[in-house]
Amino acid sequence: MKHIVIVGGGFAGLQAAKILGKYKNTFKVTLLDKNNHHLFQPLLYQVATAGLSQSDIAVPIRSILSKFRNISVLQGTATDIDFENNRLITDYKNIDFDYLILACGVKHSYFGNSDWEKFAPGLKTLEQAMEIRRRILSAFEKAEREQNLSKRKKYQTFVVVGGGPTGVELAGSIGEMTRYALVKDFRSIDPKLTRIILIEAGERILSSFNPNQSSRATRDLEKLGVQVWTSSPVSTIDDTGIMVDNERIETETVLWAAGISATELNNRLGVDLNRHGQIIVQDDLSIKNHNNIFVAGDQACFCGKDGNPLPCLSPVAIQQGTNIAKNIVRENKKLSRKKFKYRNKGAMATIGKSKAIADFGFLKFQGFTAWFLWLFVHIYFITGFNNRFFIFIKWCTSYITNKKGARIILNNSWRFFDKKTD
Template sequence: MSRRPRVVVVGAGFGGLEAVRKLAQTDCEVLLLDARNHHLFQPLLYQVATAALSPADIAEPVRAIVRKQKNVQVLLREVTSVDLAGQAIHVGAEEVAYDWLVLAAGARTAYFGNDEWARLAPGLKTIDDAIEIRRRVLMAFEEAELEEDEEARRAKLTFVVIGGGPTGVEMAGALREIAAMSIPEDFRRVDTKTARVYLLEGGPRLLPTMSEEASRRALEQLEGLGVQVRLDTMVTEVDDGCVWVGDDSVAAANIIWAAGVEASDLTRTLGVDIDKQGRIEVEGDCSLPGYSRAFAVGDIAAQVDAATGEPVPGVAQGAIQMGAFVGEIIARELSNASPPPRRPAFRYRNKGEMATIGRARAVADVGGRTFGGVLAWLLWSVVHVAFLVGFRNKLLVMVHWAWQWLVQSRGARLITGGFAPRVADPVDLDEAARSAD
C-alpha cells in the first residue's frame, strides 16, 4: 500500500498557515515545521514592545490552530537546508522526504552589513525582541529617576527609532505616548514628558510604500505628538548610547532598529537565484525555477504581481494571498490525475495599507483614498482585530484597547530579566524620598 503524498510546509507564519488551511480537504499528509511553537501576529508586535499588550495576546500555539485539521502533523524543528533535486529537507542530521514543498520561513532584521549594531539597536521580529525592547524602554525611565547627572538623565530619556516604515512610525508614536500620557504620574523625580523621541528615515518621506498624502499626514501627526522626525537622514554608526549621522550624533539610551529585513538564511542553501534581500526569485506561480513542486511564499519570495508588474510587498496580506494561491495549486493537482499544462500566475490584490501613530491617530490608503485621524485609527483597529488568530486573542486585544482608551494607561509595564538600573552617580535614597515629599 503506497503512502499518501507528503506536503512539507516550512514556517507557521501567515503564508505557511494559509497554505496548510487550503489542504484541509485534500488526501495528503501535511508536515508543518517551525522553530517556534506559536504563530505570531507581527503587525501588533510593537504593542508588546511598548507595554500595550502582553505576548500571549498576539500569539497562538500552532498545534491549537491546526487541531481540527487531522491530516497535519506539527514538528517543532528548525529546517537547516533543503535538497531540491533530492526532494528532501534537512533537520539537523535528519532527512525528511517530500512530494511537495512550501517554503514560508519568513524574514529577519537586516543591518546591511553592520550586524554588530544588533546588540545596541535591537530589531523587532520576534516576541523575544519585543520583550527586550520593552525592558530597555521601561528601564530607561527607572534609571532616569535615579540619575543625579542632568546630562546623563537627558540621554536616558532620549529614544531613537531608525527607519520610517510602518514599524518605525508606530514605535515612535507609541514611545512618545508612553512618556507623555501613560506614566508621568508614576514618577516623582523625573518629568517623563520631557523625553525626546527621534525618528530617522533615510529616504525623503515616511511610509514610502503608501501614498504621498499618507506620508504627509503621518509626519504631521507624529510631530503633533512631539516626535522629532528627520528625513533624508542616513545612520552611519551606532555606538553604545549614541547614534551617528555623518559628523553629528545623538546621545540616546535606547536605539531601536526598524530599517529593513532580509529573508531567512534558509534561502541561501537552495542553490537558486536570490535578490539582495535574500528572497527567492520565484516563477509566476510562486514555484522555484526548475522545481515545479517546490514553492516560496511571503517574505522569502521575490514575487511580481502578474496584473501590474509591481513587486508584491512583504506584508501580511501578501503572504496570506500567496499561501492560499499555492495551497490551492497543490490541492488541485493532487486531486486531478493529469495536472493542467499551464498554471495561472499569481495576482496580488492590494486591500489597502495603514499605519497607526497613536491614540486616534493613524493613516490609511484604502480603495484609492487616503484617510487620517480617528477614522483611519478605527479602520486600522477593526482590520487588525479581524486578522488576529483565535477568538480569545481578538477579545483580549479589544478589552485592552478599550481600557487604554478610558484610562490612558498601559497594563503590560513589566520589566523582566533581573537587571539592576545603571546610573553614573547613584542617588541618595534619603534625599530622593525627601524630594518626593
C-alpha cells in the same frame, strides 16, 4: 497519499496548511516551525511598548491546526534541501516530501553592519519585543534615579531607525507612553520631556503612502513629541549613542525598524535570489527547475503588475499561501496550475490613539476614521477568539484610562543575545 511539507507557521504557511488540511484523504501535511507559536507581527510593537502581553498576539500553531487530523506540527529548524531526493534537512531529522512550501519570512537587515544589532534590536520576534520593552522601561527607571542632568537626558532619549510602518508605530507608541501612560508615575523626571527621534534615510516617512498622507503622519507624530528626521542616514551605532550624518545623539536606546534580509537558509540553497536574499519565484510561486518546491510570503520575491517586488505584507503572504495550496489541489485533480495574481486591498499605518492613515486606492482616510478601520481590521485578523476578545477589552480600557498594563521589566537580555535571531 502525497506528503506536503510546509516550513514556517506564519501567515503564508498557516494559510496553506488550513486549506490542505481539508483534504484529509488526499494529503498528509507536516508543518515545521522553529517556534511553537504563530505570531501576529503587526501588533508586535504593542508588546514592545507594554500595551499588550506576549500571549495576546501569539498562539500555539499546534492548537490552531489541531482540528485537521492529517496535519502534524513539528518544532524544528529547516537547514537545507536535498533537491535530488526531495528531502528537507532539519536540525534534528530529514523529512521526505512530494511538495515543499517554504514560508520562513525575513529578518531585519543592518546593511552589512550586523554588529549594530546588539545596540539596536529589531522587531520581528517576541524575544525582540520583550527586549525592546525592557530597554524602554529600564531607561525611565535609570533616568528617575540619576542626578546628573546630561546622563538623565541621555536615558530619556529614544531613537527609532526606519520610517516605515513599524518605525512609525514604535515611535508613536513611545510618544503616547510618555505623554499619557507614564506621566503621573515618576517623581524626579518628567516623562513628557522625553526626546524621541524617528530617523529615515529617504526623503519622507511611509514612502509607500502618498505624500499628503505621509505629511499627515509626520504632523501626528510631532503632536506626540516625536521629531522626524528625514534624509538622515545612520553612520554608526554603539552602546552610548548613534551618529546620524555628522551629528551624534547620546542615547542607550536605539531601536531598529529598517530594511529586510532573508534568513540564512536561502543562501544555502543555490537558487536565484534578489538583492535582499529573497528567493525569486516563477509565476506560480514555484522555484525555477524545481516545480514541486514553492516559496510564499516575505521569503519570496514576486514582481507585481508594476514590475516591482511585492511588499512584505500579511495579505501578500496569505494570498500566496492560498494560491500554492489551491494549485497543489488542482494538480492532484489533473488540472493545470493558476498563476499568482495579487489583489491589493489597501494599506494602513497607525501612529497613536485616534491617529492613523489608510489608503484603499480611490478611498483615503486619516485621523479617527482610519484609526477605527485599523482597529477593526487588526481585531478581525488576529488568530483565536480569546486573543480577539482580550485585545478588544485591553484596547478599550487603555483608550479610556490612557494606561499601559504590561509594564513589567524582565531582566532576560542574556537570553536575547545568546539566541541567534535568524
